[in-house]
Amino acid sequence: MDVSPSAEGQRLVFSEFDQSQLGRSMLEQSDVLVFILDQDGSIASANSVVQQRLGYEPKDLAGLDFFAALSVGVESARLARLVKAQPPLLPAHARVELRGLNGVVQSFFCTASFSPEGQGREVVLMARPAGQISSRALVTEDSAALALFQNAPHAIFLHEPALGRVLQANTLALNLACCELQDLLGRDMQELLPFLSPLSLETAPAGHGIDTSLRARSGRLTPVSVTASRVELGGRVCFLLFVRDLSVERRAETERMASEARFKMALDRLIDGFCLLAPRRDALGGIEDFRFTYANPAAREALLIPAGETDRASLSGVFAASTAASLRDVFATVMRSGRDVNFDRIRLDQPARAAVFALHVCKHGEGVAISLRDETERAGYEQALAGKERSLSALLAHLPVGVFYVDLGAPQSPILNQSAMDLLGAGPETLDYRTCGRGLLADLAGNPLPDEQLPFNHLLQRQSAYRNDGLQLIRPGHSPVRLDISVSPVRDESGRIAAMVAVFNDITRRVALEAQLSQSQRMQALGTLAGGIAHDFNNVAQAISGSLELAKRSLDSSHSAYGNICAAQKAASRVTSLTVQLLSASKQRLEAAQTADAAPLIDETAVLLRGTIDKRICVEVDVARDCWPAVLEPGRLQQSLLNLALNARDAIEGNGVITIKARNITFTRDCAELHHECGPGDYVAISVSDTGVGMPPEIMARIFEPFFSTKPVGKGTGLGLSVVYANMRQVGGWVGVTSGRQGTTFTLYFRRGQGSVQRVEREEGSPDLPGTVGGNEHVLIVDDEPEILEIAGEFLTDSGYRVETAQDGVEALERLRRQPDVDLVLLDLTMPRMNGADTIKAIREECLAPCVVAMSGFAGGLDMDDLIKLGADAFLPKPYSLSQLTRVVREQLDLHPRRQA
Incomplete structure (x- = not known):
């Protein structure tokens, strides 16, 4: 190279x-x-x-x-x-x-x-x-x-x-x-x-x-x-x-670490829990558990993982064994399939509690990532809310009033309870709040309401609550129903009407009861007035009849004045009869009520009627064979039937029929015919019907008022029906009446009798038996009327008794306390300073006399049971005959002789 x-x-x-x-x-x-x-x-x-x-x-x-x-x-x-x-x-x-x-x-x-x-x-x-x-x-x-x-x-x-x-x-x-x-x-x-x-x-x-x-x-x-x-x-x-x-990797690593830090910070601030889990495998490579590699604070709080121990936490340590096994299978399935799994609600049992979670699981690397939200408290709230909704639904379903709720945001889906659907005759799928009541609601005169006056429309126009208790619901084939309708708005946060709720209250029975109560109160007021008048009449009649009887006893029947005295006695008897009717109207008579069979009394009354009324009028009797015994007073029943029959006679022109019927009837609490003061149960209904002309409504509203009469002056007293009304109230019953073009029917409702009731009966008088009822006992007469004291004292003195008098209870007690040697006290119940009841009570408490006889023409709200409880041995109603006086005195002295010291 x-x-x-x-x-x-x-x-x-x-x-x-x-x-x-x-x-x-x-x-x-x-x-x-x-x-x-x-x-x-x-x-x-x-x-x-x-x-x-x-x-x-x-x-x-x-x-x-x-x-x-x-x-x-x-x-x-x-x-x-x-x-x-x-x-x-x-x-x-x-x-x-x-x-x-x-x-x-x-x-x-x-x-x-x-x-x-x-x-x-x-x-x-x-x-x-x-x-x-x-x-x-x-x-x-x-x-x-x-x-x-x-x-x-x-x-x-x-x-x-x-x-x-x-x-x-x-x-x-x-x-x-x-x-x-x-x-x-x-x-x-x-x-x-x-x-x-x-x-x-x-x-x-x-x-x-x-x-x-x-x-x-x-x-x-x-x-x-x-x-x-x-x-x-x-x-x-x-x-x-x-x-x-x-450099790129280092920057990427730095950015990755910063991103992870930001991501971890975001996860740590999440309200929902977030966890990462990795599988823990056994020797064969199978998944035996999952361990937590990360859990944000929300997850640690929800899963009860202590801070700093996330890396040591596992499914088997956090959850109960069965829950951990189920989650392990779910997580393993997600890892194999790669598909996410979502649970809206899943119960996860932990060692310390049973919790409900919303859970989402997805694959993450070689493990899984889960997001969770503790729904335990919310599930409890929802369960409580569901319970309240069930209770509210049950309450609405069983309410006796109709409820109609409409959301103006979804008016096609109103909510009605069963009572509302029964009243309106339709369900929510056919009812529109804008036309609810169209053709059905009317005023009391029967005029249908126009659309703008229908309940919901009226509220929307006025933008305020609506209330009307003067409406009636008229459905074809049904009786008119009197309604009290109220509609209230439900407003949103801005004050606008978002929904409306209407309440339909059937007040038909309540209106009838209010009418009965008004009639009862009116009768009570008039009866009290009549009772006061009758009391004064009785005192006057007692003085007159007593004086006449004394005068008559002193004359021979051939005397020229004897006939005049007899005529005067008849006039006094008429006054007595009138006061008896007044006292019946005011419920102040003390009579005997008993369980009796009404059939014989009805037959006797019919025989009497057939012999006294026009022969062109037929009297028919129809008594059921199984008719129950009734709680009644025989005299009051016959008097009531006679009064009703005579009124029926006057309503018939020419030929006609009067029918007296007796039937058994059972009333439930919801029956409209049931009187508001009488409970449900078994009753005997005795009706008197005629084929006369009937009565208009304005007359029917006043027929039970004392002294009210449609007969000409001098033809009637106006007490007949008021006496019937009072008689029925006295024995715990009531009177019903219907009238139309085909005639009128009065129905007397008597309580069914369960046994014999023994009561002290009123003396009807007896013939004068001179020389057989006298005596020599000591009698104290107490009365605030001087004439009565004089007449009664003279007659008893003539009969051989030693008589003293007192004008009120205070004077009588003073006399008895000075020397309790009186054998019998005869005292009036109505006196000034101290009335008869208080006087009787004091006599019994201090043992001042062995025998007390009460007398009055005005009971003042007392009945025979009250008098017996106070200590009276007998009762002598005014006006009484002198023979009745001597008989009662003699009987009571014989029954209660003074004990020898």
């Missing part, structure tokens, strides 16, 4: 080492697999290293498609596209998998470039093993050698250690050193690699890269990796220095 200085200076120029010669030497000494491909990827030739590495004879590969026969994998396909492109996109680099003749796949770094000396744009493809490189003989074709040297993926310097000079360099090396070839050749290698000793190159293992810095002509240091390959050129030992620029 001729080595001489150039004429231009002392720099050594090794002209004999041209690039073609250097390339051929590299091919001869290198272990690179070289393939010459034509433009469609078919193999034209290959060097002997191919046989050594892959087992193929080079001649057997000629004509085969390199990418179809030898290479596999995604990178191989990409490289094939670049080589076969028109024009080819070269140079190109890729790491591909090559399949050997024995089927074993090996990994290679491949570089494809144009052959500058080839024909038809041939491609030189060099494959360098991904593992350790050893020297191999290469093909020596000039084109392959030149392509290998010039188009190598790294900068290549030829260095002779004996001289320490650069003998040759490729284009990438010149670019890295920032100089031209003529300026580089002959330079000291130590200038280029100041931190790399020659000895380290000679002793470095083959294929081992040494990281150092290369100084460019400008003095800038570039991080590089140097790999030395020993070659012999012309009998001299040289080194091919493969120099890889690390």
Whole structure:
């Protein structure tokens, strides 16, 4: 080899080492697999290293498609596209998998470039093993050698250690050193690699890269990796220095680390949990568990992984055994298939709790990545919300009022409960809030509501809540229903109406009950007034009848005044009868209620009617054979039937029929006919019907008022129906009435009797039996009416009794306390200062008299049970006859004799 200085200076120029010669030497000494491909990827030739590495004879590969026969994998396909492109996109680099003749796949770094000396744009493809490189003989074709040297993926310097000079360099090396070839050749290698000793190159293992810095002509240091390959050129030992620029990799690594730091920061700030897991394999290569390689704070909190222990955490440690096994199978499936798996809700049991998560699993490298969100609290809220929705649905379904909800954003899907659908006769699929009630809702006069006055439309027009309790719902084939309708707006955050809710309340029964209550209160007020009047009448009648009876007893029947006295007694009897009716109307009579069979009483009343009314009117009786016994007072029942029948007689002109019926009936709580003060149960209904002219509504509204009558003056008292009303209330029943063009029907509803009820019955009087009811006992008469005291005292004195009088309870108690020698106290219940009830109570508490007889024409809200509880031994209603007085006094004295001291 001729080595001489150039004429231009002392720099050594090794002209004999041209690039073609250097390339051929590299091919001869290198272990690179070289393939010459034509433009469609078919193999034209290959060097002997191919046989050594892959087992193929080079001649057997000629004509085969390199990418179809030898290479596999995604990178191989990409490289094939670049080589076969028109024009080819070269140079190109890729790491591909090559399949050997024995089927074993090996990994290679491949570089494809144009052959500058080839024909038809041939491609030189060099494959360098991904593992350790050893020297191999290469093909020596000039084109392959030149392509290998010039188009190598790294900068290549030829260095002779004996001289320490650069003998040759490729284009990438010149670019890295920032100089031209003529300026580089002959330079000291130590200038280029100041931190790399020659000895380290000679002793470095083959294929081992040494990281150092290369100084460019400008003095800038570039991080590089140097790999030395020993070659012999012309009998001299040289080194091919493969120099890889690390600056891009270092920048990429720095950027990667910064990106990873930013990514980790972002992951750490996520609300949702994020984890990376890698498989832990057993001795046979199977997956036995997954270990956590990363978990952000949200994941550690959700999975109860302590800070700093993520690397030691695993599925089997974080979750219960069954849950860990299930997740392991899911993760293994994702790794095999590469398909993501998503769980909207999955229960994952942990040692300390059972939690619900939303989970997404995807493949990540050799493991899996999961994102998770703890849904336990939310699931609890949703479960509670679902429970509330079920409760609300049940509440709406069982509400006795109709509910109609419409969202104006989705008006085609209103919500109605069953009561609303029953009232409106339609479901949500056919109801439109704009026309809800059209043709069905009317005012109380029966006039249909126009569309603008329909409930929802009215609210939208007024922009405020709507309420109307004066409407009725009229559906064909159904009875009118009285409604109380309220519609309320539901507003959004801006105050606009977003929805509306209407409540339809059926108040038909309530209105009827209010009418009954109003009637009852009116009757109670009028009855109280009538009772007060009757009390005064009774006192006057008692004085008159008593005086007349005393006068009559003192005269012979032949006396001229005897007839006048009898006439006066008849007039007093009429006054007594009138007061009895007034007291019945005011419910102040003390009568005996009992369980009795109504049939005989009805028959007796019918017989009486047939003998007294016009013969053109037929009286018919229809009593059910199985009619129950009823709680009634016989006298009140017959009186009520007579009053109703006589009114029916007056309503019939000419021929007609009066029918008295008795039937069993059972009422439930929802029955409209049931009176508001009476409970559900069994009743006996006794009705009196006529074929008369009937009554208009304005008359029916007042028929039970005392003194109200449509008869001419002098033809009636106006007390008949009010007495019937009071009689029924007194025995716990009520009166129903219907009237039309075909006549009127009054129905008396009596409670079904369960047994005999013993009550103190009212004395009806008895004939005067002088000389048989007298005595000599001591009697105290207490009354605030002087006339009554005088008459009763005189009569009892004439009968042999020792009589004292007192005008009120205070005076009576003072007398009894001075000397309790009275055998019987006869006292009025209604007196000033101290009434009769308080007086009786004091007498019994202090044991001032053995016998007490109460008397009154006005009970003042007391019944017989109350009087008995207070201590009264008997009751004498006013007005009474003198014979009744002496009989009651004698009977009670005999029943309660004074004990001898």
